Amino acid sequence: MTDRRPLVAGNWKMNGLSAAAAELDALAKALADRPAPACDVMIAPPFTLLAPFVAAASGTPIAIGGQDCSHLEPGAHTGDIAAVMLRDIGATSVIVGHSERRQDHHETDDLVRLKAEAAHEAGLVAIVCIGETEPERDRDQTLNVVTTQLAGSVPDAATADNTIIAYEPVWAIGTGRTPTAADVATVHGTIREVLVERFGEDIGNGLRILYGGSVKPANAGELMAVANVDGALVGGASLKAADFDGIIDAYR
Numbered sequence: 001m002t003d004r005r006p007l008v009a010g011n012w013k014m015n016g017l018s019a020a021a022a023e024l025d026a027l028a029k030a031l032a033d034r035p036a037p038a039c040d041v042m043i044a045p046p047f048t049l050l051a052p053f054v055a056a057a058s059g060t061p062i063a064i065g066g067q068d069c070s071h072l073e074p075g076a077h078t079g080d081i082a083a084v085m086l087r088d089i090g091a092t093s094v095i096v097g098h099s100e101r102r103q104d105h106h107e108t109d110d111l112v113r114l115k116a117e118a119a120h121e122a123g124l125v126a127i128v129c130i131g132e133t134e135p136e137r138d139r140d141q142t143l144n145v146v147t148t149q150l151a152g153s154v155p156d157a158a159t160a161d162n163t164i165i166a167y168e169p170v171w172a173i174g175t176g177r178t179p180t181a182a183d184v185a186t187v188h189g190t191i192r193e194v195l196v197e198r199f200g201e202d203i204g205n206g207l208r209i210l211y212g213g214s215v216k217p218a219n220a221g222e223l224m225a226v227a228n229v230d231g232a233l234v235g236g237a238s239l240k241a242a243d244f245d246g247i248i249d250a251y252r
């Protein structure tokens, strides 16, 4: 049995002005004042808040991550952020291939894999997102879609230390809808099998698989108890410290 320390990660997306740092402080206070959870905690603020959040999280158990990175080296690429820049500012991980990037910016599996490789090169943990759309789910394509995305988006050099998979059904993101625990178990079980087949027992069983999509304090306990669910990637409910801490409660 491989020990996988769960991760509860918050993706703030395009939310948060400077005053939002108060939520980070409130989360740090909750983590200090309440029983220590048996999980890692990460917040991925927008790029504009990375520097203040890294400073505010210093000395707390909260790690700070990026929401995306370029696959390219630093250079003439207006508006892009290189993985090494994230590392330089104090981020320790970066989300790649979020469905909003895949949809809004037409990111392909190939590009997502290159971004994950750039993250590894820079010393960052790549959190690689995969998940089916609602029409794909309705056509019973969920397992095919996640298997194809895993094959195309996860680098061959993935290890349990440099890569985390996040299964996020697109239709569950920000909708208040979630798959049943049985459906989550089926998808995460398939992801685990695919990882073990490709990377072998040690790495395949060591890689963490997060669930994301409308995780809230009220459903976190049930979702986090599902086999092969090694934590959560949380959008909306990560913006308020009390809600996020309520999700972290699944590991207290």
Ligand code: PEP
Binding pocket: 011, 168, 172, 173, 174, 175, 176, 212, 213, 214, 215, 233, 234, 235, 236, 237
């Ligand atoms: C996300 O976008 O990664 C996400 C899971 O969002 P939400 O929790 O708001 O559904």
